[in-house]
Amino acid sequence: MARILLVEDEAEMARLVAGSIESDGFLVDRAGSCEDARLTLELARYALVLLDRRLPDGDGLSLLRTVRATQPGVPVIVLTALDRLDDKVHGLDAGADDYLTKPFFADELMARIRAALRRPGAEPAAPLLCGRLRFDPARREVDIEGQPLVLKRRELLALEALIRRAGRVVQRDALVAAVYGMEDDVLPKALDSHISRLRRRLAELDAGVTIHPIRNVGYMLKPA
Incomplete structure (x- = not known):
C-alpha cells in the first residue's frame, strides 16, 4: 500500500x-x-x-x-x-x-x-521480480507468473520492503517502519507473525522465493 x-x-x-x-x-x-x-x-x-x-x-x-x-x-x-x-x-x-x-x-x-x-513520476513503475514473484509498485499488485496474489495490507507492505531489497538483509527496524504507521502501537512479536504468515503463503503457492530470518538482525527475501 x-x-x-x-x-x-x-x-x-x-x-x-x-x-x-x-x-x-x-x-x-x-x-x-x-x-x-x-x-x-x-x-x-x-x-x-x-x-x-x-x-x-x-x-x-x-x-x-x-x-x-x-x-x-x-x-x-x-x-x-x-x-x-x-x-x-x-x-x-x-x-x-x-x-x-x-x-x-x-x-x-x-x-x-x-x-x-x-501522474508520471508519482510512483515508480518498474515491476520488482524475485523467483516466480512479481510486484507492481504502481498498481500495488502481486502475482505469481501472472496469477494474482491477494495479501493482507501489512503482509503486502512487508513483501514490498523485502522484494525491494531482494538478496539483502532488511533490518527489523526498517521493516517495522515500512509495515506500521509511526503512531501505531507495535507488539514485540507482531512483525514476526506477519512475516510467518507471508512465508507460509508464498510456500503454499510455490512462489519460488524464501524468506530467511537473520537472528537478531532482520529478514532476507531471495529466490528458492
Whole structure:
C-alpha cells in the first residue's frame, strides 16, 4: 500500500482525514508542525504529501522545498482553509501539485489523491521480480507468473520492503517502519507473525522465493 504523510495540526481534522485515507487502503503518518514534518520526511519514503498551511511554526508551503529535496517527484496536495484566489495561486506557484480548500468532501479528496498518484513520476513503475514473484509498485499488485496474489495490507507492505531489497538483509527496524504507521502501537512479536504468515503463503503457492530470518538482525527475501 502507498504511504502518505499528512501534515495537519488540528487533531480532530487529522483523525478524520487519516481515517478516510486509511479506509481506502493507504498507510498514513501524521505530523503536526513544519519541524515534525521535516524530521518525518527523513525517516520514510512517501507516495504523496497532504499539507496544511496554517501550522504552529509557520506556513506549510515552507515545506515544499524540503519535500522536493528529500523526495523528488512526490506529489503534494495542499489542504487549507485559505481559500482566496491569490492564496490558491500562491500555493500552486510555490510548487504544490494541487490545492483543496476546507471544508471538502472525503470523496473529492480521494479522487484527487488517486489522480496525483497516476501522474508520471508519482510512483515508480518498474515491476520488482524475485523467483516466480512479481510486484507492481504502481498498481500495488502481486502475482505469481501472472496469477494474482491477494495479501493482507501489512503482509503486502512487508513483501514490498523485502522484494525491494531482494538478496539483502532488511533490518527489523526498517521493516517495522515500512509495515506500521509511526503512531501505531507495535507488539514485540507482531512483525514476526506477519512475516510467518507471508512465508507460509508464498510456500503454499510455490512462489519460488524464501524468506530467511537473520537472528537478531532482520529478514532476507531471495529466490528458492
